[in-house]
Amino acid sequence: MRTLEEVELHQRVIVKALHNHGSIRRRLLDLGIVVNTEIEPVLESASHHMRAYFVKGTLIALRTNETSLIEVGEMDRG
Amino acid sequence: MFSKILAMNQDINELYMEENRGYSIALVGNPNVGKSTVFNALTGLRQHTGNWPGKTVSLASGNYIHKDQIHEMIDLPGTYSLLAHSSEEEVTRDYICFKDCDVCVVVCDATCLERNLNLVLQTLEITNKVVVCLNLCDEARKKHIEIDQQKLETLLGVEVIRMSARNLEGFEVLKDAVDRCGKKQLNYDHILLCYDDEIEISVKRLSKAMHTNHANPRFLALKLLNEQSDTSMFFEKIVNKETIQVILGEEKTRLSSMMEVQSIEDHIVHVIAKKAKEIGEECITFNNSTYFDRDRKIDRIVTHKLWGIALMIILLFVIFWITISAANVPSAMLSELFGYFEAHLHALCIQLNLHPTLHGLLVDGIYKTLAWVVSVMLPPMAIFFPLFTILEDFGYLPRIAFNLDGYFQKAKACGKQALTMCLGIMGMRTSSLHKKA
Numbered sequence: 283m284r285t286l287e288e289v290e291l292h293q294r295v296i297v298k299a300l301h302n303h304g305s306i307r308r309r310l311l312d313l314g315i316v317v318n319t320e321i322e323p324v325l326e327s328a329s330h331h332m333r334a335y336f337v338k339g340t341l342i343a344l345r346t347n348e349t350s351l352i353e354v355g356e357m358d359r360g
Numbered sequence: 361m362f363s364k365i366l367a368m369n370q371d372i373n374e375l376y377m378e379e380n381r382g383y384s385i386a387l388v389g390n391p392n393v394g395k396s397t398v399f400n401a402l403t404g405l406r407q408h409t410g411n412w413p414g415k416t417v418s419l420a421s422g423n424y425i426h427k428d429q430i431h432e433m434i435d436l437p438g439t440y441s442l443l444a445h446s447s448e449e450e451v452t453r454d455y456i457c458f459k460d461c462d463v464c465v466v467v468c469d470a471t472c473l474e475r476n477l478n479l480v481l482q483t484l485e486i487t488n489k490v491v492v493c494l495n496l497c498d499e500a501r502k503k504h505i506e507i508d509q510q511k512l513e514t515l516l517g518v519e520v521i522r523m524s525a526r527n528l529e530g531f532e533v534l535k536d537a538v539d540r541c542g543k544k545q546l547n548y549d550h551i552l553l554c555y556d557d558e559i560e561i562s563v564k565r566l567s568k569a570m571h572t573n574h575a576n577p578r579f580l581a582l583k584l585l586n587e588q589s590d591t592s593m594f595f596e597k598i599v600n601k602e603t604i605q606v607i608l609g610e611e612k613t614r615l616s617s618m619m620e621v622q623s624i625e626d627h628i629v630h631v632i633a634k635k636a637k638e639i640g641e642e643c644i645t646f647n648n649s650t651y652f653d654r655d656r657k658i659d660r661i662v663t664h665k666l667w668g669i670a671l672m673i674i675l676l677f678v679i680f681w682i683t684i685s686a687a688n689v690p691s692a693m694l695s696e697l698f699g700y701f702e703a704h705l706h707a708l709c710i711q712l713n714l715h716p717t718l719h720g721l722l723v724d725g726i727y728k729t730l731a732w733v734v735s736v737m738l739p740p741m742a743i744f745f746p747l748f749t750i751l752e753d754f755g756y757l758p759r760i761a762f763n764l765d766g767y768f769q770k771a772k773a774c775g776k777q778a779l780t781m782c783l784g785i786m787g788m789r790t791s792s793l794h795k796k797a
Binding site for chain 2: 308311312313314316317318319324325326327328331332334338339340341343345
């Protein structure tokens, strides 16, 4: 399983599954991180605990303990 | 005599209000889309805030006059969805669902419409008396984002208007649209979102059997099926409670043999997201992505490991320096002014032959302390807050939070607390995960 945490900067991927639970999961869904959405890490925080992701036209900052539970896959070619 | 006139005046006012009562309008939208700007511009100073009974979320309401009618507007808390995950969402959903508001205005950020469509679609599941308001159209133009307004109207089945609240553009169009929308007949026939077959079977069976009192049976049916918490509120809207209770029980058992309650909710979220994406793909065109690149370049600098933090320290230092040095002059002036009055107060007390204890208490105690606090505190605050607001408007504050989050986490705190710490003021309205571009 490849997680969002492992994706390199500026590499566009697709969310495959959310393994988060409870309020964090709901919050992620509300913020538009739903299965089949494109997501791209664009910035890394100085402390490496956090990265900013470009999702549906907005930047969203997520911590590694959240992104390590988000399963991602390659973008479909074409 | 005077009180009589006052009472009469009030009666006339109330009569006028009663005769010309317009619509009650609920203002909904994601956080940071300029909802409050719209609200403030429309209602001006004719507004007040009040608490929702039983909840700690405060609501602002106000009114505006359009075509001799007084419309009441409620500024509901900003939410991403109506699935009632947080108290804000619950308040918003309950208001739209149970308060019989005449028109619901959904404010969207035109620069990231697809994300906002999520809330639009959810609102449309409850009522068709909706006006979609695309705010920040000027910003979208700058980013070369084109939105096909006509197509969006056809796809959503409600009126869509464009505005730019901070430039005060589009308010007349909005008022007219609200007027037209208020006259519209409430109906629940326009179905935008279709769910999984099994869920649809249950929903159809429930909504067909349901007799409601001003509420959308389809929406209630769906909520009853996936709601994990208290559903008694929904039942208040249903006339034939017993029948529905029985059918609901049957359908729930039927569905639970096929899927979990959690997966029903997941499914609903996905259907909404998919629809929003479809509509987005049809109506929105991005002509130039370099605008975002420019934003990213700036972001890269301000959140850089070294420069970002250096820049932050320098910026904050400059702001504190400006505040402290620039505040000295007005502070000195104020204290001089207060000193001048103090001398006169002393003279007055002596003239009135006040007891020395009382004299000391009033002038040296109360007056001097007050004068001191005002002259020391007021000038720095009057300089610091506007400067800080400028930083906030540029969106720099979330970047500071982003830079510092890791360090704060080590102290079991969160990055957004950096702001409160360096200020020691107001709770910032930064949401726990969200960082607005």
